[in-house]
Amino acid sequence: MKQSAPHSNGTLATASGPERSMGALPEQTIVFLGALLTWALFVALKGPAGWQEMRSSGLADSDAVMRLAQIRDFLSGQSFYDLTQHRMNAPFGLEMHWSRLIDVPIAALIILGNLLLGPGYGEPFAMTVWPMLIFLPALVSICFICREIGGMGAVLPALVFTIASPRILAFSPGQIDHHNVQIMLCLVLAACVVASQRLPKASAAAGAVVALTLSIGLESIAYALICVAWYPILWIIKGQERMPQMAYFGLGLFASTLVLAFGLHAPASGFSAACDVFS
Secondary structure: OOOEEEEEOOEEEEOOHHOOOEEEEHHHHHHHHHHHHHHHHHHHHHHHHHHHHHOOOOOHHHHHHHHHHHHHHOOOOOOOOOOOOOOOOOOOOOOOOOOOHEEEEEEEHHHHHHHHOOOOOEEEEEEHHHHHHHHHHHHHHHHHHHHHHHHHHHHHHHHHHHHHHHHHHHHHOOOOOOHHHHHHHHHHHHHHHOOOOOOOOHHHHHHHHHHHHHHOOOHHHHHHHHHHHHHHHHHHHHHHHHHHHHHHHHHHHHHHHHHHHHHHOOOHHHOOOOOOOOO
């Protein structure tokens, strides 16, 4: 039963919305701890075997191998803006359409692994840690969405079904292409949209996530278009009360698009056409 607190005028107020709690802990804390424990279980089950596999046999997925080749070139001094793979389409090379937004954090993990574990251990460390690391925000987003829509009773089934889903393999060690990042970002996007119903400024975060996921690849464009259409439709149906959500979403999308478009590409290439990336 929810606890009630007396107002200064003597009336009782029932805890609701973001302040709801179960016992001594707020619901948000319980949701996060549930996601964190589930993630820790996933790491415990997948991590050790993944580490051994990355050290012995390495990557088995062709996209992951190509990503690692691109990261190695980047760490060897290739320009941030130069995505040419000289091993392909020799002797001319092939300009890849993959974003540096994936390369940079994995490269940082490789450097960190070499510092912590010694030279030669950075790559298996990054290949093991990165996919599992991005699974945490995906889990938290799933739990938040289910809690907002179905209440606390929906959180545990959501965690069970998530762990049982075959799509969880996208976050297994060795999966370093951009598809798992896009899955995670789409879940974060959905969480932002849900949160914006009671916190309009969350719409700005939704706009930023749309720009971010599209700058990584166009595979998630369907989800982005749904989100782009959602706010105007909501405004048409609900009227002026939904105007702040639409305004914040547009602002977040516009600002993030500018930052990513000019930050990820050299100024000289700003007006040249390219496949699957901002151009």
